[in-house]
Amino acid sequence: MVGDETSAEEATRTDRATAIRLDGVTVNFEDVRALENVDLRVDDGEFVTVIGPSGCGKTTLLRTVGGLQDPTAGTVRVGRDSPDAARRDGEFGFVFQRHALLPWKSALANVVFLREMAGKSPDREAARDLLGTVGLAGFEESRPAELSGGMRQRVAIARALHLGASVLLMDEPFGELDELTREEMGVEVRRVWRDRNKTVLFVTHSVPEAVFLADRCVVMSDQPGEIAAVFDVELPRPRDESVYGTTAFQEQVARVRTALHEGYELR
Known part of the structure; x- marks a missing residue:
């Protein structure tokens, strides 16, 4: 198969x-x-x-x-x-070695942040779904300091995807x-x-x-x-x-x- x-x-x-x-x-x-x-x-x-x-x-x-x-x-x-x-x-969705998440924002708020900065309407439910897609369901309100390195990179990937970049x-x-x-x-x-x-x-x-x-x-x-x-x-x-x-x-x-x-x- x-x-x-x-x-x-x-x-x-x-x-x-x-x-x-x-x-x-x-x-x-x-x-x-x-x-x-x-x-x-x-x-x-x-x-x-x-x-x-x-x-x-x-x-x-x-x-x-x-x-x-x-x-x-x-x-x-x-x-x-x-x-x-x-x-x-x-x-474009950019994902770098250093995740550049905002430490005072939750994972969910970090995911929607770039769309807000780009003048696009964020979709918080879609952002939640993306966090679930990258294995972070249940961590939506966690701040970067509460996440492991791999989890922070997952947030960065979800953030890039939330922009709608191809x-x-x-x-x-x-x-x-x-x-x-x-x-x-x-x-x-x-x-x-x-x-x-x-x-x-x-x-x-x-x-x-x-x-x-x-x-x-x-x-x-x-x-x-x-x-x-x-x-x-x-x-x-x-x-x-x-x-x-x-x-x-x-x-x-x-x-x-x-x-x-x-x-x-x-x-």
């Missing part, structure tokens, strides 16, 4: 519209070139992970897609719009979590992604995490960041923690790790 689901998903991927497209994107900061000639396409509803050595421009790539950083050269499109237009229209840009969101919690959160994020039909671009330093989460995994070279390799991740869908123990998973990890080291050695 899983094989049938995988085949069906792969067949429909070729018919999907492009959600994100970068053509020849270069980003310079004074004397530092962060990205060089990056070409990348992310299809609607696809989960793409980005991995590379520290300082290779992964976060710059995410910020450029999200309209927070202008490219020095090249073009970025989000659907048919520029990143700035897509950001103004609320097409694209989630996630920058090391599990970086401060222990390994077991990271794995649990990976399962949770894939489930939410599948159920909510979002497009996800996810930056990580962890090769196993990059492989577990992805439809495709993008490997970047050392600075200036270029795309060294792109891998289709051929693992069953849906996935749970049992995937980590399979030979197929270990082989995928080994391929990505080899490309990562080769990309680093190019410099």
Whole structure:
């Protein structure tokens, strides 16, 4: 049954519209070139992970897609719009390593806060449902200090979803979590992604995490960041923690790790 689901998903991927497209994107900061000639396409509803050595421009790539950083050269499109237009229209939900929750607000109030700031009417019942979706039913009135690290990241994910964004840009969101919690959160994020039909671009330093989460995994070279390799991740869908123990998973990890080291050695 899983094989049938995988085949069906792969067949429909070729018919999907492009959600994100970068053509020849270069980003310079004074004397530092962060990205060089990056070409990348992310299809609607696809989960793409980005991995590379520290300082290779992964976060710059995410910020450029999200309209927070202008490219020095090249073009970025989000659907048919520029990143700035897509950001103004609320097409992006950002989830960062530091959750940036307001400590004096409850989990529920934090979820609706960004919609309020964007001038959109919050839906508190929908926000409650989202907290339930990410496993936080019963914690709606808890403040961040009363929640674990993983729970705070769940609130941040629910907050991004409550904006109604079609694209989630996630920058090391599990970086401060222990390994077991990271794995649990990976399962949770894939489930939410599948159920909510979002497009996800996810930056990580962890090769196993990059492989577990992805439809495709993008490997970047050392600075200036270029795309060294792109891998289709051929693992069953849906996935749970049992995937980590399979030979197929270990082989995928080994391929990505080899490309990562080769990309680093190019410099």
